[in-house]
Amino acid sequence: MSIFKKVHFSTREISDDIKEELVWFLSALYKNGQIYYDYQLIKEEKEYVAYVTTAEEDSLDSKYMNSYLLNYLENISFSIENMGENIDIDECCNCADVTTFFLKSSYIDNASPIKCGKCSKGIPLYKIPYILSESEHISILSWQRNYKAIDRLWMQSLADRFTKRQLESPRSMLFITAMEIRNELDRVLQRPVYYYISFQDKVPTHCPICSQIWQEINNCGCADLLCNQCHIATCK
Ligand SMILES: [Zn+2]
Numbered sequence: 001m002s003i004f005k006k007v008h009f010s011t012r013e014i015s016d017d018i019k020e021e022l023v024w025f026l027s028a029l030y031k032n033g034q035i036y037y038d039y040q041l042i043k044e045e046k047e048y049v050a051y052v053t054t055a056e057e058d059s060l061d062s063k064y065m066n067s068y069l070l071n072y073l074e075n076i077s078f079s080i081e082n083m084g085e086n087i088d089i090d091e092c093c094n095c096a097d098v099t100t101f102f103l104k105s106s107y108i109d110n111a112s113p114i115k116c117g118k119c120s121k122g123i124p125l126y127k128i129p130y131i132l133s134e135s136e137h138i139s140i141l142s143w144q145r146n147y148k149a150i151d152r153l154w155m156q157s158l159a160d161r162f163t164k165r166q167l168e169s170p171r172s173m174l175f176i177t178a179m180e181i182r183n184e185l186d187r188v189l190q191r192p193v194y195y196y197i198s199f200q201d202k203v204p205t206h207c208p209i210c211s212q213i214w215q216e217i218n219n220c221g222c223a224d225l226l227c228n229q230c231h232i233a234t235c236k
């Protein structure tokens, strides 16, 4: 389950310098996939606290931190209070071995956009190797935020021509960026990774990139049509 937590920061004083450091620390935790996006930093009477949601019990462990976060730990220490399950964010994948991955999101998806092919749940980004020479997951997270924004515009029937093209056309920037991320994930995970395309009206009978007929698959929580040449997927 996704866990809502109250993080108590143990600081000697309440000051703007410390506040700024905590703002950066939380932002770095988000960019590393250790907390989900909708976090809050609150100044209480005697301490700063943050309300965050994490994928797992131990998501804030230093073993998942990158070098930026470990540097912050020289000045910042905290304790964690579990507040309960955040039912707004799907639980994460707990499969022992993930053999196929999907890059997939939607306007209502608040979890990781890297989904397990078996259980279809998101895999916490701190368990995914970094891509594109980054030391955090900024490309994946920005792509997801853009995807969600465009999907929401489509759902609200705003700018239909533009949004449909971004979601479906292999020549759109959203699609091209997704495929760059997919290629990199394929390389670092050493397992097949598919980009999931959500066709808005009618699912084409053939792959929109190579025009070959889709391959049908069963027992996959994420998709039932694949193109194994282009590594894209969809549902009937
Ligand atoms: Zn799984």
Ligand SMILES: [Zn+2]
Residues within 6 Å of the ligand: 207, 208, 209, 210, 211, 212, 227, 228, 229, 230, 231
């Ligand atoms: Zn294809």
